Amino acid sequence: xxxxxxxxxxxxxxxxxxxxxxxxxxxxxxxxxxxxxxxxxxxxxxxxxxxxxxxxxxxxxxxxxxxxxxxxxxxxxxxxxxxxxxxxxxxxxxxxxxxxxxxxxxxxxxxxxxxxxxxxxxxxxxxxxxxxxxxxxxxxxxxxxxxxxxxxxxxxxxxxxxxxxxxxxxxxxxxxxxxxxxxxxxxxxxxxxxxxxxxxxxxxxxxxxxxxxxxxxxxxxxxxxxxxxxxxxxxxxxxxxxxxxxxxxxxxxxxxxxxxxxxxxxxxxxxxxxxxxxxxxxxxxxxxxxxxxxxxxxxxxxxxxxxxxxxxxxxxxxxxxxxxx
Amino acid sequence: xxxxxxxxxxxxxxxxxxxxxxxxxxxxxxxxxxxxxxxxxxxxxxxxxxxxxxxxxxxxxxxxxxxxxxxxxxxxxxxxxxxxxxxxxxxxxxxxxxxxxxxxxxxxxxxxxxxxxxxxxxxxxxxxxxxxxxxxxxxxxxxxxxxxxxxxxxxxxxxxxxxxxxxxxxxxxxxxxxxxxxxxxxxxxxxxxxxxxxxxxxxxxxxxxxxxxxxxxxxxxxxxxxxxxxxxxxxxxxxxxxxxxxxxxxxxxxxxxxxxxxxxxxxxxxxxxxxxxxxxxxxxxxxxxxxxxxxxxxxxxxxxxxxxxxxxxxxxxxxxxxxxxxxxxxxxxxxxxxxxxxxxxxxxxxxxxxxxxxxxxxxxxxxxxxxxxxxxxxxxxxxxxxxxxxxxxxxxxxxxxxxxxxxxxxxxxxxxxxxxxxxxxxxxxxxxxxxxxxxxxxxxxxxxxxxxxxxxxxxxxxxxxxxxxxxxxxxxxxxxxxxxxxxxxxxxxxxxxxxxxxxxxxxxxxxxxxxxxxxxxxxxxx
Numbered sequence: 001x002x003x004x005x006x007x008x009x010x011x012x013x014x015x016x017x018x019x020x021x022x023x024x025x026x027x028x029x030x031x032x033x034x035x036x037x038x039x040x041x042x043x044x045x046x047x048x049x050x051x052x053x054x055x056x057x058x059x060x061x062x063x064x065x066x067x068x069x070x071x072x073x074x075x076x077x078x079x080x081x082x083x084x085x086x087x088x089x090x091x092x093x094x095x096x097x098x099x100x101x102x103x104x105x106x107x108x109x110x111x112x113x114x115x116x117x118x119x120x121x122x123x124x125x126x127x128x129x130x131x132x133x134x135x136x137x138x139x140x141x142x143x144x145x146x147x148x149x150x151x152x153x154x155x156x157x158x159x160x161x162x163x164x165x166x167x168x169x170x171x172x173x174x175x176x177x178x179x180x181x182x183x184x185x186x187x188x189x190x191x192x193x194x195x196x197x198x199x200x201x202x203x204x205x206x207x208x209x210x211x212x213x214x215x216x217x218x219x220x221x222x223x224x225x226x227x228x229x230x231x232x233x234x235x236x237x238x239x240x241x242x243x244x245x246x247x248x249x250x251x252x253x254x255x256x257x258x259x260x261x262x263x264x265x266x267x268x269x270x271x272x273x274x275x276x277x278x279x280x281x282x283x284x285x286x287x288x289x290x291x292x293x294x295x296x297x298x299x300x301x302x303x304x305x306x307x308x309x310x311x312x313x314x315x316x317x318x319x320x321x322x323x324x325x
Numbered sequence: 326x327x328x329x330x331x332x333x334x335x336x337x338x339x340x341x342x343x344x345x346x347x348x349x350x351x352x353x354x355x356x357x358x359x360x361x362x363x364x365x366x367x368x369x370x371x372x373x374x375x376x377x378x379x380x381x382x383x384x385x386x387x388x389x390x391x392x393x394x395x396x397x398x399x400x401x402x403x404x405x406x407x408x409x410x411x412x413x414x415x416x417x418x419x420x421x422x423x424x425x426x427x428x429x430x431x432x433x434x435x436x437x438x439x440x441x442x443x444x445x446x447x448x449x450x451x452x453x454x455x456x457x458x459x460x461x462x463x464x465x466x467x468x469x470x471x472x473x474x475x476x477x478x479x480x481x482x483x484x485x486x487x488x489x490x491x492x493x494x495x496x497x498x499x500x501x502x503x504x505x506x507x508x509x510x511x512x513x514x515x516x517x518x519x520x521x522x523x524x525x526x527x528x529x530x531x532x533x534x535x536x537x538x539x540x541x542x543x544x545x546x547x548x549x550x551x552x553x554x555x556x557x558x559x560x561x562x563x564x565x566x567x568x569x570x571x572x573x574x575x576x577x578x579x580x581x582x583x584x585x586x587x588x589x590x591x592x593x594x595x596x597x598x599x600x601x602x603x604x605x606x607x608x609x610x611x612x613x614x615x616x617x618x619x620x621x622x623x624x625x626x627x628x629x630x631x632x633x634x635x636x637x638x639x640x641x642x643x644x645x646x647x648x649x650x651x652x653x654x655x656x657x658x659x660x661x662x663x664x665x666x667x668x669x670x671x672x673x674x675x676x677x678x679x680x681x682x683x684x685x686x687x688x689x690x691x692x693x694x695x696x697x698x699x700x701x702x703x704x705x706x707x708x709x710x711x712x713x714x715x716x717x718x719x720x721x722x723x724x725x726x727x728x729x730x731x732x733x734x735x736x737x738x739x740x741x742x743x744x745x746x747x748x749x750x751x752x753x754x755x756x757x758x759x760x761x762x763x764x765x766x767x768x769x770x771x772x773x774x775x776x777x778x779x780x781x782x783x784x785x786x787x788x789x790x791x792x793x794x795x796x797x798x799x800x801x802x803x804x805x806x807x808x809x810x811x812x813x814x815x816x817x818x819x820x821x822x823x824x825x826x827x828x829x830x831x832x833x834x835x836x837x838x839x840x841x842x843x844x845x846x847x848x849x850x851x
Binding site: 075078111 | 481482484486488494677678679680681682683787788789790827828829830831832833834836837838839840
């Protein structure tokens, strides 16, 4: 049936004098998504940007002359990052894709000329990024296409994708030391799941208490150092934030002893079940001499069902314990 | 060897050709009453020569292959030939004729009288070949019917993802497109109809599709539409041809793009005055202007404006030859659209993490002051349509060639919903289609339909600061093939190649979106 349909489609495309066809896809598997753009599979048009651009000259038009964006660090799953800039006056569209990620590029029409920039054409778009972006440096390539379909020199802009685990931007700036340890709980459905840890001194972190510091400690002492701090309460009271992970971060080596870990399904938020993984990250020396967070074998992998939601009346499901020396 | 003479059918056809009712074939209800008559044995060459002068007439009749001419020719020709024959030895041919006459006489007492047969309402049309919806015969008595349309559909737009509202983007589905149950009760001067539908186009939904009471002034011809019918309730929208062609009988799977844009549902609430005088067909209606769509029946049924849509159609139906019928008409509607106002809002506060650092920085917060409500408003809308249909009988089966053209202003209510209050300009819509259907024996049908719809004749796009006119026409080529069990079921495959300008190529020029679709549908009568 599919072959028949394909043959029929080809014949009808000829009959209707159809030209190039494009797909309307949300392209949610792509690392970058532009809601106002058209996604086209394939390599980015244009000429690769020459290295050592000092001697490369102005480049072949049409081209994107500049890119304006407020950050060069991208968090996985980041939404609503605004891009803008200028393109040469003969451009009709701006194309953008990651040099090393994704399967195609996005097309965005250019806007009106900017008198303050020699009548270069303005462009802008708002982009979202995938949750599974590989951490580390990546180059975002920009190209422009004129009315004849010709494209000039590409423009590359370096970005760094941060790790989902809070590492003090160590993945993008290795000179910044990562935390000594991070305990992460991640899950796959939009439920209010809480990470609970009980320290050797008997302090429970999670829910209303966000630090391992002893009660009565100063704010400064409680919020860093060897005290673990819960970064946030994801999907709190079923206000779904889409993050679906919680981390307890120790900036310096934690107090020695056994730490007990629980996963508490505070609220199922209408979902039947949730799968979760608890993982410990430890800072270790890297090949370049610096330190970086290294993922340890999963502490626990499991599932909770809606009937196990307890509204915080119990610590939840015990996952196990780990020791700091 | 035997021959089958459809006596009553041929009489009905002969009568039908004298009326203005367009029927491509006799009503199926009378076909079982055909008379089975043994054919005469072949006359030897030696006996043909000495027969009386009347003989050529009698020998000519069996040689005829036309049932409608054979039966009238038989009776008057054989009677005078038989009366004066004194010969004691029976002529073999004469004996055969007598035997046939005896069979006819034996059959006739058990048959209903001719007018009685014709007053039986024909069954509802099950394909578009079966007759024009504008020549609908209103039956008497209680009729219960319905049908089920189950199908598999496939679309190039389908994705295993959710849209921004959380609705699935998958369109490759098995679904019950329509499951209809209809009850009609016809009286001499009144009629009532109730029809309900169940489907899972957008989740399982059940709803009212037709609830109509009518007062009738019937024609003297029981197989002609009423001279005048006044109907009130939820019923047909008397505009053009395609909209009136019931979902049950339309061989193409769905209405054309322009028809669905102008009329997102098949039925509307209101009152109608319809009828037929000779060749002419007329309809005047006052409607809410809120057609009931199959996919979201709960969304219809409440008119936001007090003004009603006024609709009219003037047409004609004729059958100039036994094997040819033509029909057509001009339709017009004028109504009032609704632009919804906005409710009052309270002060609010918005944060956008412009630099993506997860912290609230200067310049990332915006105060949104509350806003007073804005009033709703109305706007004028209209549409004009011209339709034509040509029906023919060919050696391989019935043919139907039909087409329609529309123009409208602000009348798109289903696809690119027109709101001139929001856009600041009146939207000009243009649409047309041409369709051809051909039966290949009663058991197969093929067809091709081409339709085009432009939702905004003044559409523009802007590239590099320059405004360009842009053609938004959506053209759909729809070939189809089907297998038919007459009046029982049909199995149809239809492919829709959609050529539009909804995509964008690398130059920023609108280009064709990959959005073809096909479907396999099984429809079975209840």
